[in-house]
Amino acid sequence: xxxxxxxxxxxxxxxxxxxxxxxxxxxxxxxxxxxxxxxxxxxxxxxxxxxxxxxxxxxxxxxxxxxxxxxxxxxxxxxxxxxxxxxxxxxxxxxxxxxxxxxxxxxxxxxxxxxxxxxxxxxxxxxxxxxxxxxxxxxxxxxxxxxxxxxxxxxxxxxxxxxxxxxxxxxxxxxxxxxxxxxxxxxxxxxxxxxxxxxxxxxxxxxxxxxxxxxxxxxxxxxxxxxxxxxxxxxxxxxxxxxxxxxxxxxxxxxxxxxxxxxxxxxxxxxxxxxxxxxxxxxxxxxxxxxxxxxxxxxxxx
Numbered sequence: 001x002x003x004x005x006x007x008x009x010x011x012x013x014x015x016x017x018x019x020x021x022x023x024x025x026x027x028x029x030x031x032x033x034x035x036x037x038x039x040x041x042x043x044x045x046x047x048x049x050x051x052x053x054x055x056x057x058x059x060x061x062x063x064x065x066x067x068x069x070x071x072x073x074x075x076x077x078x079x080x081x082x083x084x085x086x087x088x089x090x091x092x093x094x095x096x097x098x099x100x101x102x103x104x105x106x107x108x109x110x111x112x113x114x115x116x117x118x119x120x121x122x123x124x125x126x127x128x129x130x131x132x133x134x135x136x137x138x139x140x141x142x143x144x145x146x147x148x149x150x151x152x153x154x155x156x157x158x159x160x161x162x163x164x165x166x167x168x169x170x171x172x173x174x175x176x177x178x179x180x181x182x183x184x185x186x187x188x189x190x191x192x193x194x195x196x197x198x199x200x201x202x203x204x205x206x207x208x209x210x211x212x213x214x215x216x217x218x219x220x221x222x223x224x225x226x227x228x229x230x231x232x233x234x235x236x237x238x239x240x241x242x243x244x245x246x247x248x249x250x251x252x253x254x255x256x257x258x259x260x261x262x263x264x265x266x267x268x269x270x271x272x273x274x275x276x277x278x279x280x281x282x283x284x285x286x287x288x289x290x291x292x293x294x295x296x297x298x299x300x301x302x
Contacts, residue, residue: 035189047120054110123203131188155199159207166213172231239265246300257301
């Protein structure tokens with residue numbers, strides 16, 4: 001039987017922002033569009049489509065989108081996804097276009113830069129692409145990079161907050177997406193909609209104040225010494241920012257432990273039984289047998 005010799009608790013990181021104007025998305029400098037993995041759907045998925053300016057078929061490639069075909073006279077259509085691929089049908093059921101499974105082909109409104117359209121009764125920006133395997137496919141929303149932020153900022157910060165706070169959040173979200181936008185690349189998209197990346201709520205959560213914040217900071221990123229910043233953020237850091245070395249083992253110059261005078265102190269207590277502690281350690285590959293005691297022999301700076 002052994003006692004645990006060290007117990008380290010890391011707080012969520014919150015980095016300071018350094019603002020500079022202009023510039024393309026660093027890390028993915030040719031990325032005009034972003035692919036958001038929305039949800040997994042079955043291979044018999046169908047949806048009614050509605051668009052005021054017709055429909056378009058688009059090719060996605062290396063962060064850019066080009067229109068392959070336009071159906072400008074249609075305002076209603078139907079989408080069908082099968083094991084063979086995706087099809088766009090007119091209201092009578094006639095197939096207008098078919099893309100084979102695995103092709104990076106998307107269907108969207110005639111003007112996918114600006115038009116808000118409906119898929120299955122829900123409103124979206126951009127276009128829809130479907131990629132997947134033998135039993136299901138991922139519904140992927142391909143949209144302009146900046147438009148993506150319209151649905152992120154109000155989910156990560158209350159739309160009622162002061163405009164300058166929302167603008168800071170917009171810069172943080174833009175920087176994070178640009179630097180971390182290949183998280184799900186192996187799955188065929190860039191970011192998901194959860195806290196694993198950034199929370200994205202889509203058109204339904206957009207707010208005028210947040211859209212204003214995004215537009216007034218367009219092209220603005222967080223940088224240190226001209227280099228891109230990994231903008232990890234949280235609602236509360238407990239009044240002290242942790243050091244990146246104590247969380248991920250990396251030494252990053254701008255992610256150092258320091259007091260945060262703008263964040264109120266927050267205390268909390270977490271209770272674990274000996275059995276729960278043994279289980280959590282075992283899940284991390286650190287089996288210690290029966291826990292008989294805990295001794296804190298060192299602490300992180302925070």
